[in-house]
Amino acid sequence: MRGAGRRPGWWSVLLVLGMLLTGCASRDAGTAAETGSGLPRYYDIKQLIAAVTDRVRSDRTAxxxxxxxxxxxxxxxxxxxxxxxxxxxxxxxxxxTQSMSRPGAAPAKTEFLVVAGQVYLRHAGSDPPWVRV
Known part of the structure; x- marks a missing residue:
């Protein structure tokens, strides 16, 4: 099966994003809700992963x-x-790119980059600017 060895990298990206979403969701799990722009919002991580997987299969991007x-x-x-x-x-x-704003503190910006099987992380103002994780 061609490309089968690459799937762990793809799922690890989804897992990281899923953990971010699960930890950040302020609503109970439910169905996807339409926003005013017509784009769906997902409050259930399983629905989000299924929607992203379907779209990536067709568009190869999400x-x-x-x-x-x-x-x-x-x-x-x-x-x-x-x-x-x-x-x-x-x-x-x-x-x-993620921004976290705590009450009374300046927003903290963090960037994640996945390229050629490598994961890099950069916090605003950090030295060195990019760290491989």
Missing amino acids: GLSVRGEVAGQSAGTQISGDGVIRLAEEGVSAQF
């Missing part, structure tokens, strides 16, 4: 936008992020 608020001890912390995933013959690549 955009991702995340907005949420953290509950519990970190209540009031806002998280937002945008990115794109591309599935190509040479492997999976992805870019995701």
